[in-house]
Amino acid sequence: MHYDRCFGCGELDGGLHMRSTMGEHALVHSRFTVTEAHQGAPGLAHGGLLACAFDEAIGSTVGNVLRRPSVTGKLETDFVRPVPVGSTLFITAKVDGVAGRKLYASAEGRLDTEDGPVAVRARALFVEVALEHFTTHGAPDALTKLKRAEQINP
Numbered sequence: 001m002h003y004d005r006c007f008g009c010g011e012l013d014g015g016l017h018m019r020s021t022m023g024e025h026a027l028v029h030s031r032f033t034v035t036e037a038h039q040g041a042p043g044l045a046h047g048g049l050l051a052c053a054f055d056e057a058i059g060s061t062v063g064n065v066l067r068r069p070s071v072t073g074k075l076e077t078d079f080v081r082p083v084p085v086g087s088t089l090f091i092t093a094k095v096d097g098v099a100g101r102k103l104y105a106s107a108e109g110r111l112d113t114e115d116g117p118v119a120v121r122a123r124a125l126f127v128e129v130a131l132e133h134f135t136t137h138g139a140p141d142a143l144t145k146l147k148r149a150e151q152i153n154p
């Protein structure tokens with residue numbers, strides 16, 4: 001968790017409540033379980049929420065592997081298989097490269113087990129920002145709030 005009120009990883013009611021774990025070879029593993037609240041078509045996950053889960057999984061990967069403050073500049077998703085309500089996506093993400101402030105990363109999500117069929121792939125460009133990005137555009141006390149989450153979950 002990088003911030004307790006983050007929609008992706010925080011404690012908010014209705015949030016995605018995702019957690020990430022660093023694995024071997026700098027791969028980062030996250031899980032997203034699709035509930036009734038995440039539906040688009042009846043019984044199926046909404047594509048925008050799946051994109052959100054991948055934004056979170058990749059953002060957490062960039063943050064934890066590179067330890068550079070950054071924001072999503074671009075996020076591309078390939079939805080290759082339907083994701084039913086009740087299923088869990090096992091997401092594995094990695095950093096693909098760094099070019100100055102541009103941080104490239106990607107992820108794939110497999111259905112229900114770590115070696116299940118791939119249902120979603122995503123690629124993202126994160127752009128490194130100064131910490132003032134968060135205090136100027138977000139909340140003046142943003143750094144205190146982010147630091148609090150770091151203390152809960154170092």
Ligand SMILES: CCCCCCCC(=O)SCCNC(=O)CCNC(=O)[C@H](O)C(C)(C)COP(=O)(O)OP(=O)(O)OC[C@H]1O[C@@H](n2cnc3c(N)ncnc32)[C@H](O)[C@@H]1OP(=O)(O)O
Pocket residue numbers: 002008055056059060061063070071072073074100101102125127129
């Ligand atoms: C642990 C954390 C988990 C968090 C997960 C969730 C993360 C998020 O959702 S963050 C929220 C969503 N994202 C945002 O709000 C970002 C809003 N955008 C911005 O603030 C700015 O556009 C920002 C910071 C991305 C870039 O602006 P700026 O700092 O002026 O840099 P800028 O010069 O435009 O771009 C830097 C480089 O990135 C490239 N770039 C920026 N955006 C894009 C894009 N969409 N596509 C391709 N390239 C891009 C530029 O071309 C430039 O490349 P080069 O250096 O080769 O010329």
